[in-house]
Amino acid sequence: MADRVPDGLADRVRQRAGNRCEYYRAQQAFQFVSFHADHIVSQFHQGPTLEENLALACPACNNRKGTNLAGIDPDTGELTPLFHPRKQSWNEHFRVIEGRVVGITAVGRTTVWVCDMNAPKRLDARRRLIAAGLF
Template sequence: MSILFPCHLVGKLEKENLCLACPSYNRYKATRQTAIDPNTQNEVKLFDPQQQLWADHFTWSEDTTEIVGLTTIGRATISTLKMNRLQLTRVRKMWVKMGEHPPNI
């Protein structure tokens, strides 16, 4: 399973600057570096998988079909990248039944 977050590449295009990303998340992110936390309405930086730990900003819902934001960064990232779209929660439910979800992040 790939990392589910887009990477912002800085500097030279080198192997250590690359990570796997979901194409739909990349479309929603586009060139954004910040977004609005839906709880506080504050503008915050989006999650950066090369600089931050997933578990510091996100967790899984009890049934592991939705990603839950633990921080302003997590909530803004989930909202902006539409990480809990109906299609994703449906496929996650199927993956849970198959024993393939949640991933070890």
């Protein structure tokens, strides 16, 4: 059974993240659905409900990531850990190129694929925000 993240802790996670999804950098301000404090190492895998194991995630990333800790790198077919927002730097693993989030490392590629960051609706929304200077 999943523990609920207490409100005060969830607020700290949200503030630390600057109200952006820590996986794909979407801003809460331009979404109609609430972002949540995601367990980076899921509770299924005994991840604790502590700040160092929580990241703000949009519902799309959160749903796709689920309890996954790893995925298959689409380029190499190798089992690869997912991006860890507390231990790794987003800029070392991802770039935004013409609106697409592109993984520039095995971790980045695998996380983009698992979270389906370039699904058509998400790509379209990101391109519109970029065009408006809001991403």
